[in-house]
Amino acid sequence: MTETVTGRIIKGVGGLYYIAACGCVYKCTARGILRKKRITPTIGDNVEISVQSQTEKKGTIESILPRRNSLLRPRVANIDCAVITFAAKSPNINYDLLDRFLVLAEFQKIENIIICINKSDLAAAEEVERIYSSAYKVVHTSAAENRGTEELKALLSGKVSVLAGPSGVGKSSLINRLIPDSARQTGEISRKIERGRHTTRQVELLEADENTYIVDSPGFTSLSLEFMSEDELVHCFREFEPYLNDCRFGDCRHLSEPDCGLKAHIGKEIPKERYESYVRLYNELKNGR
C-alpha cells in the first residue's frame, strides 16, 4: 500500500513540485486528474501526496486542500503574513501604493499585516509611524546595517510570509539577512531554469526554519484593485472598523452623508491621510478605472 502524507508546495520547476513534508522534501508530479479539473498546484498549497519511493523521496500530488487565500503576483497561496516593505528614502515612500498593498492584504484576509520600513539608516520615517502605527505593526529595518532584522525575524517565526513592495526598497537584501543561505536555496533552482528559458525569478518559499517560510516578490510600481467593488473597500481599512455602526444610515458610504459617525473620527483616531485614501480609491473603483 502506498503511503499518503500531507505537505506544502515550496517550489515548482517545469512540472515538478517540491513538497516539504515530515521534515523532508519530496519531488512530485501532479496527478493528471488535477490538470483535467484545471486546478494548478500553487506554491504554498497544502497537498496530499502518495509516496512512490521513500528512499528517493518521490511521489505524486493526489489532491490540493482548500486555500485560505491566494495572491496573483507573486502567485502563492495560504499566506499567513504580508510584510509590506518600503524604504525610508531612495526610493521615497509612495503612500498611495502602500495603501493599495494594505487593501489587497486585508481583502485577501491575510491574518498578519506588517509594514516594514527598510533603509532606516538613511531617514527616520516618522510620518509612517504617525499614520499607520495605531492599526499596524510598523518595523524599521536596515538590511545594510543589519538592524531591526531580528525583530522582523521574530515576527515571522512559524509563518509563511510574503515580502511585497516596490523594487529597490531592499526586499531581497532583507531576505538575505533573514535567511543567510537564501542565495544558495535560490541558486539551486535558478541553475536548473537557466538552461532553457530566461531567468524570470521563480516563486518559491524560502525556508528560514522548519515552519517559517518567506516569499520574495518582484517589485510593483502600481497595483490595480479592480477585482473588488467599492462597497468592499471600507472593510479593508482597519482603522474604520470600530466606527462603522455609528452612522445615521446603515448603508452610509462615509462620503457626504449627514451624521456620518465615521467622519467624526477623522483627524482623531482615523488619520486624515487614510480617509482621503479611502475616498480616492472608492471613486476609482466606482468609476471603474
Ligand SMILES: Nc1nc2c(ncn2[C@@H]2O[C@H](COP(=O)(O)OP(=O)(O)O)[C@@H](O)[C@H]2O)c(=O)[nH]1
Ligand atoms: N542604505 C541602504 N541601502 C539598502 C538597504 N537595503 C538594501 N539597500 C540597497 O538598495 C538596493 C536595492 O536592494 P534590493 O534588495 O535589490 O531591493 P529589492 O528590489 O526590493 O529586492 C541595493 O543597492 C541595496 O544594496 C538598507 O537598509 N540601506
Ligand SMILES: [Mg+2]
Ligand atoms: Mg529583489
Ligand SMILES: [Zn+2]
Ligand atoms: Zn458613515
